[in-house]
Amino acid sequence: MPNDCITYQNSGYFSKLIVDYLDQKAELKPLYNRFPTVENFNLQIEEKSKNFPIENREILVNALLNQYQKFEISGATLANIELLKHSKTFTITTGHQLNLFTGPLYFLYKIVSVINLTKELKTAYPNHNFVPIYWMATEDHDFDEINYFNLKGKKIQWKKESQGPVGRLNTSGLEEVFRQFSTELGLGNNANYLRELFKKSYLEHENLADATRYLANELFKNEGLVILDGDDLELKKLFIPYAKEELLQQTSFKKVNETLPLLKEYNVQVNPREINLFYIQDDLRERIVFEDGNYKINNTQLSFSESEILTELENNPKNFSPNVILRPLYQEVILPNLCYIGGGGELAYWLELKSNFEANNITFPILLLRNSALVATKKQVEKLEKLELNWSDIFQNQQTLVNKKTKEFSNFTIDFSEQKTFLKNQFEALYSIANQTDKSFLGSVKAQEVKQLKGLENLEKKLLKAEKRIYTEKLERIIQLQNELFPNQSLQERKSNFADFYHEIGDPEAFFSLLYADLQPLKQNFSLVII
Template sequence: MPTDCISYQNSGYFSKLIVDYLNQKPEVQSLYHRFPKPEHFKLQAEEKRTTFPLENRAVLVNALAKQYQKLDVSEATKTNIQSLKNDKTFTITTGHQLNLFTGPLYFLYKIVSVINLSKQLKNAYPEYDFVPVYWMATEDHDFEEINYFHFRNKKIQWNRATSGPVGRISTEGLQEVFNVFSKELGVGANADFLRGLFQKAYLEHTNLTDATRFLANELFKEQGLVIIDGDDAELKRLFVPFVKRELLEQTSFKMVSETNEKLKDYTVQVNPREINLFYIEDNLRERIVFEGSNYRINNTNTTFSESEILNELENHPEKFSPNVILRPLYQEVILPNLCYIGGGGEIAYWLELKANFEANAITFPILLLRNSVLLATEKQVQKVDKLNLQWHDLFSGQTEVTNRKTAEFSNFNLDFSEQKAFLKNQFDKLNQIAMQTDKSFIGAVKAQERKQLKGLENLEKRLLKAEKRNHQEQLLRIYEIQNELFPNQSLQERKANFSEFYLDNGKRLLERLLEELIPLSQEFKIIVLE
């Protein structure tokens, strides 16, 4: 088995902003509060303890009790929920869309990351309690992003017309999806478990929120995971002062726009709107737009004066939904949270938000990149060993690894750098002669130099191409194993669904993740499955 490790920074799968964040570059240090180091979590807990109101804890626990009424709640989860009343209990949170049957693999990695970090912090700081939280993105409206999952390169998709927040969508029509998936699963105990899990989650619950809550609870209830739905009137009431400020002052637009100016050397993940709120009902999720002296619900005929919209906010806070800019603030207002764990894209947009948190006097959480994993079978690792590959070869782009391995296989040097350097040296001498004799000769010398160098480059390319043909069989085997582990030249965790691996490994899959993922590590974890 290859022994090299792949850091996130060297994997080639993260943006410059995330790489600079992981490397704690001075250019980005103003964008975060505390870097995720073990000793910083105690400081974060002490600060959050003094700034998070006890009355918010009571509202939170009551809301969670109602949300869990219809679930089989484990003792570990019950204990965690009740412990949130205590001012020495804090949350470690991740969030994710309501993807059909969890969507891609990294759904699991996010949740295992918050579970394992909570355990690690409890061992380090036993005077505190730490609760792993999964925030369901029930108020999103991008149904096309969540209505499918991949199983063994087959796309299992739920087609229907929708509008409004995805969490409120009826599960009607999922019987047909279940029938397709059930046939793909085949026979066996693990297939029966997956079949039953899908059936109980989606065919025995009436909306996507309840289905997703059941599914996540079934997978992680013994680990004490707490699942929260922010689409909740009681919780929204805690956020009313911040919504009011957003409506009247547009603070987030000003603060995030200023931060984005500092990010001009990076790709900005999200841009703020003047008002970063949606107005939602069961079949409606539209932006609130300020026009003249009124507030209009986009794509509708509904308008409010200032006093009317503030009255609506007071009476129906559940109708006001934060967008991507304000959702993190909402989360930190209602949770005694220390750390948010997310993917590269999520951490990138969180890095735009610190100034807005400060303007609203809310403690900015520690930001941690979730664990990333490559799952491989023993048979695949044997192939990798036989081909004398390292993990960095497989993480490389196909052209890069092809050129590198062709050079290794070849009996002679395919790099003409030495010849190019020699040629350039000769033309430097000719240029000196031209300068001393006839300067009009310089142009001809330069033109000949370009021609000769171009000729060498073409010969180099032709030789490489010829050697690729000579080693075609070995290269094809490299392509095959790389395509198995990196489908469509992308990370496995961004495409494959957990069911594909659960089918062969059963509950041992989750056990291995819980055993092996180290949240504060900055390396891809390679897990070899039996």
């Protein structure tokens, strides 16, 4: 059984931009610093070493220790935080929203990718240290994207109003979610483990940031994961010069717009605003706009002159939050980071940003597509083999797959390509005759060719349909298996929660052990995780 069922490029689930990036197309090379290979990290280390102030390390470590004050910190995580003081320590980072109970599986895949890459780099560069970072997107506001997860095909949702940064959102109301979750889990030791994990994460912490930190810490503390909240006063102070540049010069708007023509053949992921900063408070997250000589907070009565907003920035930097265009810059200002690991959508907008990094004299990180995986049970693997399927088959569009397998099962060839070629050759002769006699005859010849080719196509479709009826039972089993592995004909990792798989394994830690063993961040193919 292959462990690399299909490459990302051939899976059909990635945009042309990401496929071209993975293929290292020449036209995209100006948009990134270095392609993710083990060898290229050597140059990345050298560059970041020269471009990250030692004093920022002390500020970062103190901020992290302060953020972890209310939490039980593992020895591995504490050791990694302390290592950040040293000039030979670097980070590998991923960021993600505060999805309820981790949300879809790819939340876990991102973090496992980061952890596994730090281990691989430590082997390659033993004189350096590499710390895995999960950046919590606490300042986002898209609550509807994170307030649910799917379990056994059912949506477990937290219904609540949210206006400001989601990390500051009070966890009241999650008691009802817990009751629904608990009922769906059923009985057993693994169900009890998941209940306790949810309860301690969400019912024993006051806000969503603390709840998510607890949950991620519990799942990954033994691997030394360091969880970072950018909504932090001391860290925001480091970003003041860059926020000031944004307010006064709108540099990111200019630089990103200069880059967009290089992406004209792709669907642009994000368009910059003139000012890519939000003004935030507990129940407020609104854009800063420059109008009539003043800085106004959108949809409010708040307004600042230039001197007033600069004073506000100096005195209350925590009220200023970078949007999707500037958040990457903020991240790289405060972290000794070498690489950002993200999904296809994230890498698409990162590829717009290199010129803005250069304008701000900040090293642009290596961009690595996160691992993707397909989790299957041993029973599903047996079904796949009995149905004469391979792993690349199961990734195909369902109708394409059904047609392909029908033709393979059939006792004769359901393909009239040979007949169509023969017919076209016959009409070529007729075209030649028409050209030599009466050219007005060409239209009639063309109409007859189209009619007869259409007739062959219809016969082919009818034959295929008849064969499908013969193999109905087998084809239905194929459809059922694909629907199990690709819920709603979408990637499993975008729909399923890790809790879905716990009834298949005896030890709650076994699932994560399989992920650590199977996800290889520098390989460009889907992993198969068999439970």
